[in-house]
Amino acid sequence: MQTVQQTDYDAFSAKLACLSKGYLPPNEQSLTMPIKGFVPLYQGYKDLHLQYFQALKSGLGGRRLASKISRTIQNSQPVMNYGTYLRTLSIDIPLLNYINELPETKQLQIVNLGCGSDLRCLQFVNKQLFPQVTRYIDMDFKQSIEFKQSVLTKSHQELLSGIYEAVPCDLNNIDETMAILNKLLSVKIPTVFITECALCYMSQKESQILIDSIRKTFLTGVWLSYDPIGGDEPNDRFGKIMKENLLMSRNLSLPTLLIFNSKDTYARRWKEYDQVIIENMWNFLQFTISPMEQKRLQSVEFLDEIEELKVMQTHYVTLKARW
Numbered sequence: 001m002q003t004v005q006q007t008d009y010d011a012f013s014a015k016l017a018c019l020s021k022g023y024l025p026p027n028e029q030s031l032t033m034p035i036k037g038f039v040p041l042y043q044g045y046k047d048l049h050l051q052y053f054q055a056l057k058s059g060l061g062g063r064r065l066a067s068k069i070s071r072t073i074q075n076s077q078p079v080m081n082y083g084t085y086l087r088t089l090s091i092d093i094p095l096l097n098y099i100n101e102l103p104e105t106k107q108l109q110i111v112n113l114g115c116g117s118d119l120r121c122l123q124f125v126n127k128q129l130f131p132q133v134t135r136y137i138d139m140d141f142k143q144s145i146e147f148k149q150s151v152l153t154k155s156h157q158e159l160l161s162g163i164y165e166a167v168p169c170d171l172n173n174i175d176e177t178m179a180i181l182n183k184l185l186s187v188k189i190p191t192v193f194i195t196e197c198a199l200c201y202m203s204q205k206e207s208q209i210l211i212d213s214i215r216k217t218f219l220t221g222v223w224l225s226y227d228p229i230g231g232d233e234p235n236d237r238f239g240k241i242m243k244e245n246l247l248m249s250r251n252l253s254l255p256t257l258l259i260f261n262s263k264d265t266y267a268r269r270w271k272e273y274d275q276v277i278i279e280n281m282w283n284f285l286q287f288t289i290s291p292m293e294q295k296r297l298q299s300v301e302f303l304d305e306i307e308e309l310k311v312m313q314t315h316y317v318t319l320k321a322r323w
């Protein structure tokens, strides 16, 4: 298994930690501006994840993986849990907003590039909630997709309608990626592309070609992306330390962390798009999450390290690029 694929288990453990501690799901008072469909989106959210986790445990090699995930959940720190909470909402909110803008009769396709074990597929293929969503494609390395498919088959077979497909693919292979997208989707239907902590693992050249190719191929849509940025202040060592730590401890490479090190440099990659909005996650917390919800989050676990949270969250961004 490639080290980059293992990052998915960290993401999934972090999500479970947030659910078990009570950060997630959010509620009707979580946002400064209420959004239609926000609360229903998280109905059954915890069970969805626990059922997946149960099925994962009973699968091949699942026991070892499950005990690793359980350890990570137990050792989760408040700053990390805040991060996961914010990261989840920073994709869900613009995705819901985009859906809400479309007339109910209009169709919509969603593609999660580097999906890992993310279970948004189960939330958004819900016909009652989102009649517009006619296609949901998950893409990741072959091994990750086979694993996800086997767990989903055990845990959520009934939810996976003909709308959903999980497809193996190396995103750095642009010809293969674009061939799959062209085959499975209609380029005329509005399409949402999600990259949640996925572009940061891709090489610079290929990620740029992917961003440009999707813009050229699909007539209209929105790209939602979440990633760390290295930081561009002269004394900022966040990115350098993160990059070195991951390389040393896990042999994991973040090829563009220090290149797209600020909001501006990160957003410039979508220069061919019509409207690009980017925000760091500290500001996302301040402006999108209501004061009441911020209080609730503080009461979930004692968080002493506000400065640490701020440093960390100013080094993560959420981007929305429309065309």
Ligand code: SAM
Binding pocket: 004, 005, 006, 007, 008, 011, 012, 113, 114, 115, 116, 117, 118, 139, 140, 141, 144, 169, 170, 171, 172, 195, 196, 197, 198, 201, 202
């Ligand atoms: N997006 C998921 C989430 O946020 O829960 C998973 C995030 S995980 C940190 C990164 C994922 O990107 C992994 O599942 C990994 O296998 C996938 N990934 C990274 N580079 C990839 C590539 N070149 N092709 C396909 N998948 C890739």
